[in-house]
Amino acid sequence: MENTSPSTSREVRRVRHELKLREVTVARIRQTGTNMLSITFKGDALHDFVSLSYDDHIKFVFPDGNGESIRRDYTPTEHDPQRGELxxxxxxxxxxxATDWARRATEGMPAVIAGPRGSMIVPDDYDWYVLAGDLSALPAITRRLKEIPAGTRVTAVIEIAHLGDMRQFDTRAELDVKWVANGDELLAAVRALDLSSGEGYVWGGGEAATMTRLRTVLLDEKQHPKGAMRVSAYWKPGASDFHEKLD
Known part of the structure; x- marks a missing residue:
């Protein structure tokens, strides 16, 4: 039996932030998976940086090989205001x-951080949470699992193409992780979940076609309340600087 409730008693709260351009430099670089690279930036401009949600996006501004400015969306995974690091x-x-820039990044390289424009703050008292996405969503999922209250029931469905991108999460949640190999397997895993017990929140991020199908599964097949979900297309084959909220 699926959840046919048209709404939820909890509300996601939007907080807007002053938009600033912050000049930073690379402080540290760490490989976090076969296809994932963690880069820490530092700069005095980061002392008043604010990011209140795991779903936040900043514009990362960097020069390409021709010196032209490129902008891409990224999720802040950690922020230390005392150290002035992000x-x-x-x-x-x-x-x-962006991949080319990250691969050649070295300590001291300059860049610019802009935003986030705002934060969508999801209540922490839902009965359960589902986090679904591909490699592009892994930073947001990792941050959410780190920040979510102890004992929270969470199911994470994560699509990766290489076993080297599997990771252990720093979390106090009651976590069930399902690693899948492609978008079809991600959708099948979500279809197999029982979303009928209590009130839950579903978050999804990843490739546009898969996320569009995920939204259809949640709304049409699972009858999950629209107010208790957020699904975003993080990227689309052949498109640059692509991001689209689907719900």
Missing amino acids: TLEFALHAEGA
Whole structure:
């Protein structure tokens, strides 16, 4: 039996932030998976940086090989205001300007951080949570699992193409992780979940076609309340600087 409730008693709260351009430099680089690179930036401009949600996005501004400015969306994974540091994780795709920049990054390289414009704050008292996405969503999922209250029931469905991108999560949640190999397996795993017990929140991020199908599964097949979900297309094959909220 699926959840046919049209709404939820809990509400996601939006908080807007002052938009600033912050000049930073690379402080540290760490490989976090076969296709994932964590880069920590530092700069005095980061002392008043604010990111209140795991779903936040900043614009990472960097020069390409021709000196032209490129902008890409990234999730802040860690922020230390005392040290003036901010960490982003880069998915190392086969090609792309951001991938090229990350691969050649060295300590001291300059960049610019802009935003986030706002934060969508999801209540922490839902009965359960589902987090679904591919490699591009892994930073947001990792941050959510780190920040979520102890004992929270969470199911994470994560699509990766390489076993080397599997990771252990720093979390106090009651966590069930399902690693899948492609978008079809991700959808099948979500279809197999029982979403009928209590009130839950579903978050999804990843490739546009898969996320569109995920939204259909949640709304049409699972009858999950629209107010208790957020599904975003993080990327689309052949498109640069692509991000689209689907719900």
